[in-house]
Amino acid sequence: MNIAVALWQWFGDPAQWTGPSGIPARLAEHVGYSALALLLAALIGVPVGLLTGHTGRGGFLTASLANTARALPTIGVLMLVVLATGIGLLPVMAALVALAVPPVMVNTHEGVRGVAPELRDAARGMGMRGREILFALEVPVALPLILLGLRTAAVQVVSTATIAAYVGIGGLGRYIVDGQARREFDMVLGGAVLVVVLAVAVTALFFLLRRMTVSPGLRRPWSGAAT
C-alpha cells in the first residue's frame, strides 16, 4: 500500500469535507476540547505555580503532586470517571486536565523561582513590594518558561484529545477509532496526520505568542526541546 496515494485519496474525497462527521466539524470539536482543557489547566496550574514560586514555599509538594499526576494512566482516569458520571464531556476533561496541569504548574513554579536574586533585590531597592514584584518583575522574566509549560501541555492535550472518541463525543479520534474498527487504514492515517498538523500549528502559535509577549532582552534561540 502506498501511503502517500492512500492519504491523497482520503483527503481528496469531497464527502470528507462536509457534514457532522466531516473534517471541519471533527476538527472544530477537537480544537474545542483541547482549548477548554488547556484553559482549565492554566486556571489551576498558573496561579498555584506563581504562588509557590513567589513565596518559595510548597515547591517540593508541587513537584511531587505533579509527578504523581504525570504518572496517572489517562485511560484509567477516563474509564473510572465514565463509570462514575456516565459518558460525556466530564470524563474527557478530567483526563486531559490531569495531563495538562503538571507541565503548566511545574514550569510556572520553576520560572518564577529561577528569577535571579539580584533582580529581586534591585526591585526591592526601588521600593517594590510583594505583588508588584510578582507582576512587574517575576512574571515577565518567567514568561518564556511559563509559555513553554503551556505549549508542552497544549501539544499533549491535542494529541490525547483523541480519547474523546472513546466516550462518543467526537473529535479527530473518531477517524482513528472508526478506521481501526472498519479496517480502513487510510482513515487511521488521515486522522493521525490531522492531529499532527494541529499539534504543529499549536507549536507555531506559541512561537508567535512568545515573539509578541516576551521582552526582547529575554529571548533565547527557539528549540523544540523542553528547555
Next chain:
Amino acid sequence: MGEQPLVRWDWIAEHLADPIGTRLLEHLQLSLAPLLIGLVTAVVLGVACERWRWWYPPVLVGVNVVYAIPSIALFFLLLPYTGFGPWTAIIPLSLYTLAVLVPNVVDGLRQVPDHVRQAATAMGFSPLRRLVQVEFPVALPVVIAGLRVAAVSTVSMVSVASLVGLGGLGQLILTDGFRRQFTTPIVVGIVLSVLLALLLDGLLVLAQRGLTPWTRDRGGAARRATARTDGRSRT
C-alpha cells in the same frame, strides 16, 4: 455505576496473583524495553548531533513530530506489520522517549566545560575515551533527569497499549474493569501504574546520586535539569 463500592477488597484478595500480578509484570516489561531501546538510540543520536551540529535541528523537529502522533494511532498503524505482539507497543513507546532523551543528551554534552575537554585531550585521551570517561559522566545528571521524565510517562502510556490488546495494567482497567462496569480493577490498575512509575523514578534518583556524587548540592545541575525537562508525558 449502581450500588457497588469503589473498591472491593475481596476481589483484590482473590485475584492478587492472576490478573493483577501477571498484568503488573507485563506492564513492567512493556515499560523497561522502550526505555532501554530509547536510551541507547538517544545516546547514539545525541553524540552524532554533538559531533555534527547541523544534524541537530532536523533531528529535533523529527522527534517532536513523532511525539505529536497519538499513541493510539501509532499502535493501530503498526498492527498490520507487527501483529498483536509486544513490538507494536515497544516501537512507538521507544520513539516517544526520544523527544525527551535526545535534547537532554545533547544539552548534557554541551554543558561539559571546554577546559575539561581540553584537559582530557592534553592528558592524551582519545576522542572515544574522552567521551566515555569524561564527557558522558559530566552529562549524566542531565541525561538521568530526562530518563526520569521518560520513565514516568512511558509507564503511564503503556496503559494505552491495552486498547490494542497488548496486556499490561491497562488490560486490567479495560477488560476486567470497564467492560464489566466494575470499578475495583480500574482503581487497582491506576494505583499500581502510579506506584510503578514512582518506583522507577525513585530508583533513577538513587542511581543518579550513586553515579554522580558531585551533584549532591541541592541547587545543583540535576535539579535545574529536572525543571527544564519537566512535563513530558502524553498519551
